[in-house]
Amino acid sequence: MSLNKQMQAYNILRTLAGSLLCLLYRVRVRGKENIPLTGGVILCANHIHMFDPVLMVLGTRRQVRFMAKAEVFSWPIIGFLARLAGAFPVKRGDADIRAVKHSLQILSKGGVLGIFPEGTRAREGDAGQLFLGVTMLAEKTGSLIVPAAIVGRYRFRQPLAIAFGKPFRVQALCEEGKYDRRLATVRLMGIIHELKATLT
Numbered sequence: 001m002s003l004n005k006q007m008q009a010y011n012i013l014r015t016l017a018g019s020l021l022c023l024l025y026r027v028r029v030r031g032k033e034n035i036p037l038t039g040g041v042i043l044c045a046n047h048i049h050m051f052d053p054v055l056m057v058l059g060t061r062r063q064v065r066f067m068a069k070a071e072v073f074s075w076p077i078i079g080f081l082a083r084l085a086g087a088f089p090v091k092r093g094d095a096d097i098r099a100v101k102h103s104l105q106i107l108s109k110g111g112v113l114g115i116f117p118e119g120t121r122a123r124e125g126d127a128g129q130l131f132l133g134v135t136m137l138a139e140k141t142g143s144l145i146v147p148a149a150i151v152g153r154y155r156f157r158q159p160l161a162i163a164f165g166k167p168f169r170v171q172a173l174c175e176e177g178k179y180d181r182r183l184a185t186v187r188l189m190g191i192i193h194e195l196k197a198t199l200t
Contacts, residue, residue: 031164040107040143047116107141138170149195
């Protein structure tokens with residue numbers, strides 16, 4: 001599929017999925033202006049539901065490429081739609097070099113990558129097992145990180161909100177010039193949790 005047709009398919013899916021989400025829930029999106037219009041960007045959010053990627057793409061008209069667990073691509077319909085939207089598989093539990101290389105390529109070409117540092121859906125208050133690749137990707141590509149916080153319970157016609165924070169470089173997560181990938185990722189999640197507090 002050509003890039004033009006892929007973008008057309010993405011825009012159609014974004015419109016349909018976004019409209020469905022707004023019908024099911026009382027959606028509020030804040031901070032759209034914080035997502036840069038050009039250049040490599042990593043959107044990072046807490047992860048509470050399988051619809052989180054749809055909520056995230058409502059913040060920008062740029063195409064957001066997501067890592068998705070490899071099992072998703074074997075599911076009927078869902079797997080097809082994930083591919084059509086430009087998502088790509090990642091094997092959980094060990095370092096997936098192919099997924100990392102694909103992520104680096106997306107960012108190096110000035111694209112937008114959507115990542116959930118918790119790696120999988122986590123209950124409210126559960127930090128989950130953090131994915132340290134977020135800060136590694138930002139470090140290697142010089143991409144901006146845009147934190148995002150999702151608050152809501154995905155219950156019919158109940159409030160559902162996402163807030164995008166101001167973009168920053170990974171160096172902002174360092175302490176006195178010392179870079180520690182795990183500490184940087186923990187600090188990133190701390191920023192996301194601070195954003196969550198502004199939505200409640």
